[in-house]
Amino acid sequence: MRPFDPSFIWAVIPALLPFLSVTLAVVAGTLFFGSLLGGLLAAGQVSGGRMVRRLARAYIYLVRCTPPIVMLFIVFYGLPKFFMEVFSLDINAWDKIVYVWISFTLLFAAPISEVMRSSYLAVDHGQYEAAVSIGLSPRQAFLHIMLSQAAVVALPNFGNAVISLMKEGSLAYTIGLVDLIGKGQLIISVHYGARALETYLALTLIYLVLTLGVEQLFSFLEHRFSGLPPSDAVWHPVKPGGEV
Amino acid sequence: MLKIRNVHKKFHHIEVLKGVDITVDKGDVVAILGPSGSGKTTLLRCINFLERADQGEMEFDAVHLEFTAASSREIAQIRKKTAFVFQNYNLFQNKTALENVTVGLTVGRGMSRIQAEAVGMKALIKVGLADRANFYPAQLSGGQQQRVGIARAIAVEPDVILFDEPTSALDPELVGEVLAVIKQLAKEGKTMVIVTHEMKFAAEVATHVVFMADGNIVEEGSPEMMFVCPKEERTRSFLRRILPQIEYNI
Amino acid sequence: MELDYSFLEKTLLLVLLAIPTTLKLTVVSVLAAAPFSLGIALVRLHQKGALLRLVTAYVTFVRGTPIVLQILLVYSLLPSALKAGAAGLGLRVDVFALNPVFYAYAVFTLNTIALLSEVLRSALGNIAPGQMEAALCAGLTKPQAYAYIILPQALVSAMPNLCNLTVNLIKGTSLAFLMTVQDMTATAKIAASYGYNYIEAYLDVFAGYVLVCSIVQCLFHYAERHVGRYRLARQKQG
Ligand SMILES: Nc1ncnc2c1ncn2[C@@H]1O[C@H](COP(=O)(O)OP(=O)(O)O)[C@@H](O)[C@H]1O
Ligand SMILES: [Mg+2]
Numbered sequence: 001m002r003p004f005d006p007s008f009i010w011a012v013i014p015a016l017l018p019f020l021s022v023t024l025a026v027v028a029g030t031l032f033f034g035s036l037l038g039g040l041l042a043a044g045q046v047s048g049g050r051m052v053r054r055l056a057r058a059y060i061y062l063v064r065c066t067p068p069i070v071m072l073f074i075v076f077y078g079l080p081k082f083f084m085e086v087f088s089l090d091i092n093a094w095d096k097i098v099y100v101w102i103s104f105t106l107l108f109a110a111p112i113s114e115v116m117r118s119s120y121l122a123v124d125h126g127q128y129e130a131a132v133s134i135g136l137s138p139r140q141a142f143l144h145i146m147l148s149q150a151a152v153v154a155l156p157n158f159g160n161a162v163i164s165l166m167k168e169g170s171l172a173y174t175i176g177l178v179d180l181i182g183k184g185q186l187i188i189s190v191h192y193g194a195r196a197l198e199t200y201l202a203l204t205l206i207y208l209v210l211t212l213g214v215e216q217l218f219s220f221l222e223h224r225f226s227g228l229p230p231s232d233a234v235w236h237p238v239k240p241g242g243e244v
Numbered sequence: 245m246l247k248i249r250n251v252h253k254k255f256h257h258i259e260v261l262k263g264v265d266i267t268v269d270k271g272d273v274v275a276i277l278g279p280s281g282s283g284k285t286t287l288l289r290c291i292n293f294l295e296r297a298d299q300g301e302m303e304f305d306a307v308h309l310e311f312t313a314a315s316s317r318e319i320a321q322i323r324k325k326t327a328f329v330f331q332n333y334n335l336f337q338n339k340t341a342l343e344n345v346t347v348g349l350t351v352g353r354g355m356s357r358i359q360a361e362a363v364g365m366k367a368l369i370k371v372g373l374a375d376r377a378n379f380y381p382a383q384l385s386g387g388q389q390q391r392v393g394i395a396r397a398i399a400v401e402p403d404v405i406l407f408d409e410p411t412s413a414l415d416p417e418l419v420g421e422v423l424a425v426i427k428q429l430a431k432e433g434k435t436m437v438i439v440t441h442e443m444k445f446a447a448e449v450a451t452h453v454v455f456m457a458d459g460n461i462v463e464e465g466s467p468e469m470m471f472v473c474p475k476e477e478r479t480r481s482f483l484r485r486i487l488p489q490i491e492y493n494i
Numbered sequence: 495m496e497l498d499y500s501f502l503e504k505t506l507l508l509v510l511l512a513i514p515t516t517l518k519l520t521v522v523s524v525l526a527a528a529p530f531s532l533g534i535a536l537v538r539l540h541q542k543g544a545l546l547r548l549v550t551a552y553v554t555f556v557r558g559t560p561i562v563l564q565i566l567l568v569y570s571l572l573p574s575a576l577k578a579g580a581a582g583l584g585l586r587v588d589v590f591a592l593n594p595v596f597y598a599y600a601v602f603t604l605n606t607i608a609l610l611s612e613v614l615r616s617a618l619g620n621i622a623p624g625q626m627e628a629a630l631c632a633g634l635t636k637p638q639a640y641a642y643i644i645l646p647q648a649l650v651s652a653m654p655n656l657c658n659l660t661v662n663l664i665k666g667t668s669l670a671f672l673m674t675v676q677d678m679t680a681t682a683k684i685a686a687s688y689g690y691n692y693i694e695a696y697l698d699v700f701a702g703y704v705l706v707c708s709i710v711q712c713l714f715h716y717a718e719r720h721v722g723r724y725r726l727a728r729q730k731q732g
Contacts, residue, residue: 134400
């Protein structure tokens, strides 16, 4: 075994970075589809009938018990068979990332729906009532008054969900997707298993930068939108007993 | 103009409104009095369909409807003719004072932003808060917030404004500024239904006084009649309790 | 969809028999991590300087990297580190003969130390300062105050987060197969590889995890009510 060579950590990063786009694509696609499905689940729980509510709850419960790797394998092995037998459609040629998107969408819809639901419920119902009382339709009241306030409430938890998605998304390499870690594995096998430690350390650095960056981004957004007074409104404290 | 008949409402099998009738004509200022829990808030909320009454009819100008059968189109119609001033203001927390006032115009009624802002500023001037137009609710005192709430209600030019205890969440020293605004609206001939515990104010502005207890209207009439010589014992004891000096004042 | 039901049944039994491995990994990791986590939580609440920076860096590292990467890292680091350590001590150990479950314990304990410290930190931080002051005034020493007053309260408020942590750890142990530990996932994978019955095998694993997680959540629910009796009493009064 060759001795540990720290300089290889820096040397390998440029080879890994092009595959950052794959890792980010996994996250972005999952966020998009997962938010759609999560929105449906949240809406079902907040305003659905008894049956719909139960189904949504059951789904969320089951997903909470499912290890990501198991979901990934079920989708990866099960979906082609399902499509073949039900639609006589061969989907083995589909890009691996599609399976990854599907798996993580199914997984992440659950926590995302919980984030959405709890943030919606955290907004005072009086806001909705005030909106319809001045002539907004229920839909308009939701879109213009409730949604933006709920979104601000949701930001920190949504940020946490994105970070944990980013980390769990790294499992995609186990079905052969060449993302950051997948590329790392390829590099290691080129070196016949040597340089593993250096490569993993390089990956660790990249992931730390990514997750810390996302954390910073969300805490910035939170500050920006948390209803702190914008600069053009000067805050004059009102003294008791009179107008300023 | 607005007539409601025989309104019933139950919460969990407890009857909160037991057949209430109210008639409001154009220019009326109807004051609704009554002990806490008598169903005053619920009545106002039923008029605006924030609660769905279990039984009863409503006549609003040309619109006739059964509460239970009202379609969402009819509800939207009634809501556009009315506005609601909430006990706890319910200002939109994420919008400035001016945006609070204009959103009902731009989003609810499709008015252009510029036009809506002109209307909105006029409403804010009327409640004396033009200089707070760009403030967020969190930056305003309770009295100021409620005045924005009133500006928001008048900006959409409703036929009737419903007030649910507009001053009871306020510190005593801030009550006056809000009542002054409502008095001004009364002078201008706005039609209003006001639930309040401010007896002196009610005696001053109301054209008609309704006394409610236990989900029923116990007694109603002109302010003179209601405050000076109420017929029902319940009204008398309520007034005695809430304003012991009433007999000397009016 | 056509499933091989006899395989499904047979493998389910195998998977269920592997449940103890999963539970052992989970319990050992949590118990081994607990003292370190408590130490880190206390350092982060009360200390300044180099020690604080060190433990903060550690927690940031664990929270900021995928657990699969931590596994790969430890798996490639630990053997040589052990060998060097053993040589330094003058011992001759064949590190490659070591049971792979040892690596799994190491990874999941290291991981849990950081995550559990976060749970404990927030629970300890939410105890009203008056509790400590009252305990000291009553004549308890600081360690006694922690042992008898602060920790028991913190544990109650930490229960929901502890439950989350445990469920996540259980799910995380599904990656132990990467270290060739014979847990539920590995068992199923091997059984499936003979006849390419992967879907059936992973459905069994899914069922196994749902079962384990459900039981654990029930236990936590029960424990929460047990250790939180004083809260319930307060609610009933109020
Ligand atoms: N949403 C609700 N659910 C259950 N009970 C309610 C609800 N709203 C009001 N009530 C009950 O109805 C009764 C009348 O309430 P309300 O109309 O607020 O009275 P008031 O405004 O005259 O004080 C009270 O006993 C109250 O507890
Ligand atoms: Mg009320």
